[in-house]
Amino acid sequence: MDTGNIGFMILCTGLVFVMTPALAFFYGGLSQKKHLLNTMMMVIVTMGLASLLWIIIGYSLAFSGGNSFIGNLDKVFFNGVSSESSSGLPEGLFAAFQMMFVLITTAILTGAVAGRMRFSALLIFLSGWIILVYAPIAHMVWGGGFLDQIGSVDFAGGNVVHISSGISGLVLAMVLGQRKRKENESFTPHNVPFVVLGTGLLWLGWFGFNAGSALAADGLAVHALLTTNTAAAAGMMSWMMLEWLVKGKPSIVGSCTGAVVGLVAITPGAGFVSIGSALIAGLLVSPICFYGTRFVKEKLGCDDALDAFGCHGLGGIFGGLITGLLADPAIGGETGLFFGGVDLFVAQILSILFTILFAGGVSFILIMVIKKFMPIRVSSSQEEKGLDHALHNEQAYQDLLGNE
Secondary structure (H helix, E strand, O other): OOHHHHHHHHHHHHHHHHHHHHHHHHHHHHOOHHHHHHHHHHHHHHHHHHHHHHHHHHHHHHHOOOOOOOOOOOOHHHOOOOOOOOOOOOHHHHHHHHHHHHHHHHHHHHHHHOOOEOHHHHHHHHHHHHHHHHHHHHHHHHOOOHHHHOOOOOOOOHHHHHHHHHHHHHHHHHHHOOOOOOOOOOOOOOOHHHHHHHHHHHHHHHHHHHHHHHOOOOHHHHHHHHHHHHHHHHHHHHHHHHHHHHHOOOOHHHHHHHHHHHHHHHHHHOOOOOHHHHHHHHHHHHHHHHHHHHHHHHHOOOOOOOOHHHHHHHHHHHHHHHHHHHOOHHHHOOOOHHHOOHHHHHHHHHHHHHHHHHHHHHHHHHHHHHHHHOOOEOOHHHHHHOHHHHHHOOOOOOOOOOOO
16 A cells, blocks of 8 residues: 555545634624624534535545446445555545545535525525535546536546536525615625634645645656645736726735635646746636626625635636636646647537536525425515524624623
8 A cells, every 4th residue: 555645635535624714703703793604604503514414425426337327326325435446546635635625615505595595495405505516526526427528628627526516506696585684784795804813724724625636656747736736826916916906905805705706717737837927817806706796696696695606606617618728738638729729628618618507506406396396586675684503503692791
């Protein structure tokens, strides 16, 4: 057994796991105070729900043979998934690493519906989504399925993680409708230090996310780590400077958001593009997401509460396209359009369009079916009072007298 690679992948698995509680802090800080615990709960619950579903059926559907669109049931309950290996990476460790991706992907889409979705309806939706959306896309991209067959690439989850969750979150937000706003009520972030903490931990976890996707402690993993950090840094500085020009002052929330979209943008191509291209990706993705989030909310009238689609969906789409443009054959063996490879760029476009249609279409059908059997949105009084108390009988903050 290659203990070096195994040790590296165990570390990366832990780093990716940290991304889910990190996202809970990031989303929690962006939310209203009265919805803080509910917002964090929607994220944290994926650590239990998605883990179990991945073991029971998700991994089998994603990585056990099957056809071009879905795996089979040969590995349900991790049947035959061994923790031992005479050479290479034990399948059990690979399955555990991939499990962490399910957690963070499922958690991302919850940001779109913060402050207004019934928790019970969300649990049912997420359960169906993991089986009907995430597992098939993971199979099609990483399990030798349709999107791999057409020649598209996705190093660490542009299609699988960010586009799928972003577009599904957008569909949910559109079906649920806008949050109710009382006169003079603000939707501004209530706890900026939580946002900063979440960003730092996400950035740290992303090293495991992208470098670990090399599946070995080798030069490609080092390169992915460097492109990841470069894109995040460029995204942060680009958003900060743009906000400074547009609004007159830079904000720490904007700077943190820029870092996150930089991380999103480099995810599909971390092991395929140069460090210089990662810099370009980070610089360009921030203005795309900066104006894209405004367009979604102001022009489309869609209340993507915490910008799940605006940051992850749009950032993932941009990242997939930039990979098709700038993939350097000397790095990951894929040839982008700027290096003379037309086929890859076309395949990237097709894979992105397919992911949007598949994830969006299945998500819409799934939520509409659930809506026929139960209400999916909280009542007006619950929303006004706050979902922390209404759905969980808890509150995040108390003063010295015990009052909220």
